[in-house]
Amino acid sequence: MVIFMYGYMGKILRIDLTNKKATVESLKEELVKKFIGGRGFGAKILWDELKPGICPLSPENKIIFTVGPLTGTKAQSASRWMVQFKSLLTGTYFRSVGGGFFGAELKFAGYDAVIIEGKAEKPTYIYINDGDVEFRDAQKIWGMNTLATRDFLKEETDKNAHMVMIGPAGENLVKLSAIVTDVDFRTASRGGGGAVMGSKNLKAIVVKGSKRPEIYNEDAFNEAVREQIESYKNNPGFEGFHALGTNSAVYPFYALGHFPTYNFKQKELDGAERFQAEVLSEYVVKHSGCWGCMIRCGKVFKLTKGPYAGTVWDFPEYETHWSFGGNLGNINIESIVYANMLCDLYGLDTISTGVAIGFAIELYEKGIIGKSETDGLELRWGDPDVIPELVKRIALRIGIGDLLAEGTRKAAEKIGRGAEKYAIHVKGLEFPAYDPRSAKAHGLNFVTSPIGASHCIGWNKFEITGVPKKVDPFSVENKGELTKYVQDETAIAETAIFCLFPFNFEMMTIDLYAKMLYAATGIEEFKDPKYLWLVGERIFNLERAINVREGIDGRYDRMPERIVKEPVLREPSKGQVFEEEVLLKDYYKVRGWDENGVPTKEKLKELGLEEVAEKL
Numbered sequence: 001m002v003i004f005m006y007g008y009m010g011k012i013l014r015i016d017l018t019n020k021k022a023t024v025e026s027l028k029e030e031l032v033k034k035f036i037g038g039r040g041f042g043a044k045i046l047w048d049e050l051k052p053g054i055c056p057l058s059p060e061n062k063i064i065f066t067v068g069p070l071t072g073t074k075a076q077s078a079s080r081w082m083v084q085f086k087s088l089l090t091g092t093y094f095r096s097v098g099g100g101f102f103g104a105e106l107k108f109a110g111y112d113a114v115i116i117e118g119k120a121e122k123p124t125y126i127y128i129n130d131g132d133v134e135f136r137d138a139q140k141i142w143g144m145n146t147l148a149t150r151d152f153l154k155e156e157t158d159k160n161a162h163m164v165m166i167g168p169a170g171e172n173l174v175k176l177s178a179i180v181t182d183v184d185f186r187t188a189s190r191g192g193g194g195a196v197m198g199s200k201n202l203k204a205i206v207v208k209g210s211k212r213p214e215i216y217n218e219d220a221f222n223e224a225v226r227e228q229i230e231s232y233k234n235n236p237g238f239e240g241f242h243a244l245g246t247n248s249a250v251y252p253f254y255a256l257g258h259f260p261t262y263n264f265k266q267k268e269l270d271g272a273e274r275f276q277a278e279v280l281s282e283y284v285v286k287h288s289g290c291w292g293c294m295i296r297c298g299k300v301f302k303l304t305k306g307p308y309a310g311t312v313w314d315f316p317e318y319e320t321h322w323s324f325g326g327n328l329g330n331i332n333i334e335s336i337v338y339a340n341m342l343c344d345l346y347g348l349d350t351i352s353t354g355v356a357i358g359f360a361i362e363l364y365e366k367g368i369i370g371k372s373e374t375d376g377l378e379l380r381w382g383d384p385d386v387i388p389e390l391v392k393r394i395a396l397r398i399g400i401g402d403l404l405a406e407g408t409r410k411a412a413e414k415i416g417r418g419a420e421k422y423a424i425h426v427k428g429l430e431f432p433a434y435d436p437r438s439a440k441a442h443g444l445n446f447v448t449s450p451i452g453a454s455h456c457i458g459w460n461k462f463e464i465t466g467v468p469k470k471v472d473p474f475s476v477e478n479k480g481e482l483t484k485y486v487q488d489e490t491a492i493a494e495t496a497i498f499c500l501f502p503f504n505f506e507m508m509t510i511d512l513y514a515k516m517l518y519a520a521t522g523i524e525e526f527k528d529p530k531y532l533w534l535v536g537e538r539i540f541n542l543e544r545a546i547n548v549r550e551g552i553d554g555r556y557d558r559m560p561e562r563i564v565k566e567p568v569l570r571e572p573s574k575g576q577v578f579e580e581e582v583l584l585k586d587y588y589k590v591r592g593w594d595e596n597g598v599p600t601k602e603k604l605k606e607l608g609l610e611e612v613a614e615k616l
């Protein structure tokens with residue numbers, strides 16, 4: 001017998017901000033079986049409910065928060081939460097993931113998903129306390145940074161509650177704004193989710209829960225979790241990852257050519273040794289982590305010298321050391337950690353914000369913009385002081401910050417004069433800290449991902465960490481297959497919602513997930529890893545279908561000119577470009593999509609998406 005209460009809480013909470021109404025819906029069998037949870041639920045709800053062509057800032061946009069069937073259980077690294085919506089930065093379907101304690105708390109309050117719709121008349125926050133849902137006045141905290149907001153809301157609700165919130169950047173509809181949690185200020189940072197919340201006058205969602213998910217077969221589940229823990233402990237990547245988080249990769253990835261410099265000009269970075277693990281370790285004073293994860297990759301740092309001495313905050317990770325560091329020719333660690341803190345406080349995506357700043361510096365260097373456009377600021381590579389200043393101006397939309405707050409694609413369009421050439425994005429989403437010219441399947445993921453240039457949609461472990469087997473990162477051979485593999489695997493993992501780091505190092509596998517999922521839910525289909533692979537492919541194709549419905553097809557699968565035309569300047573990738581045409585052709589074929597990058601009707605039917613095949 002299938003009982004959907006095991007693993008799941010069995011409920012979706014729908015919140016209508018316009019009418020201040022909260023309703024509870026039962027989880028449907030078809031949704032559970034076909035999409036499992038997390039990313040699958042959000043994609044299906046958006047396909048069913050999002051009206052095509054709407055403005056992402058309109059009340060018609062929806063924000064879906066989801067958790068998964070393993071959230072809040074003993075499973076390791078499976079208590080993240082996801083937010084899905086139509087992005088105003090990219091115009092696409094979007095999915096962004098956050099850590100901390102919010103996911104587990106939402107599950108404990110009794111929900112597998114929350115659908116937010118409409119727009120509140122005035123600034124509001126929602127307090128979910130188990131079955132009670134209150135719409136509370138947020139006027140007194142509108143304008144506050146995330147630290148002040150967190151403290152205020154804990155005081156006004158429950159000190160043990162957890163939350164997602166926006167800072168001034170989200171309120172100002174900055175397209176690079178993030179959704180921020182209370183624990184370690186971890187964020188669902190990409191795609192401008194903060195602005196979508198801001199457009200709805202929604203400052204925060206605070207949650208307190210007292211329930212716990214029931215497990216179908218406790219003995220089998222405990223055994224699977226023991227296997228997972230052993231796998232973590234025996235993995236060669238575990239110790240380094242625990243000691244310094246993703247920062248342990250900064251210098252090695254620079255040396256391997258993955259870590260781009262100077263807005264992807266890829267010149268040598270003088271002083272790159274500052275990013276070596278031994279140097280970064282000196283700043284760390286404490287470890288931290290998400291609910292239910294033994295890796296505890298989060299680090300707390302303390303600055304002891306320089307203009308920001310005394311600052312104690314969550315340490316930036318790999319991407320941020322790049323976006324405010326190598327990407328800007330900056331080796332001043334203090335300025336990077338300070339800019340990271342400002343982003344957390346204002347509620348900004350550190351990746352997109354750093355790339356937007358790099359774009360502005362290059363335009364200034366090339367004389368495309370001058371002091372009249374920068375409010376008198378001189379923009380120079382490697383200047384540590386200008387970075388925090390620009391972060392502030394972007395969050396508050398001051399001067400040039402107002403232009404950069406639109407994202408590099410829109411800012412380049414507004415500036416004209418050839419600025420587009422230096423805007424490093426796909427589908428409007430700024431690049432993360434990897435150079436597609438140095439890892440072709442990794443790049444193929446950037447260009448085909450449903451949300452634009454994201455490393456989180458299909459981090460190519462074959463090329464980057466060499467697991468489960470090492471492949472030549474410069475070759476174009478078989479890269480369609482390898483890209484599809486990691487994209488589908490990611491979609492499966494994000495039904496749980498698992499953190500991707502353990503999958504990137506093969507500490508976690510889909511086979512083990514199947515074992516855990518069946519033991520937790522008792523759903524027969526879930527014990528077959530092949531079934532999970534089918535679900536992963538189904539989710540990825542559904543996301544593509546949402547974009548195609550919005551008019552975003554293969555024409556938008558395009559790299560910036562620099563990536564396809566300018567060879568890398570430094571070893572070991574010197575001379576490499578991204579062979580876009582040949583790679584895309586191979587990928588579309590492997591995916592079963594037509595030459596325009598649209599899933600064929602046959603492919604959609606094969607994946608059990610008959611209704612999508614009819615409507616697309």
Ligand code: SF4
Nearest residue numbers: 289290293295297499
């Ligand atoms: S590895 Fe890090 S980000 Fe992932 S769940 Fe664990 S603590 Fe959170």
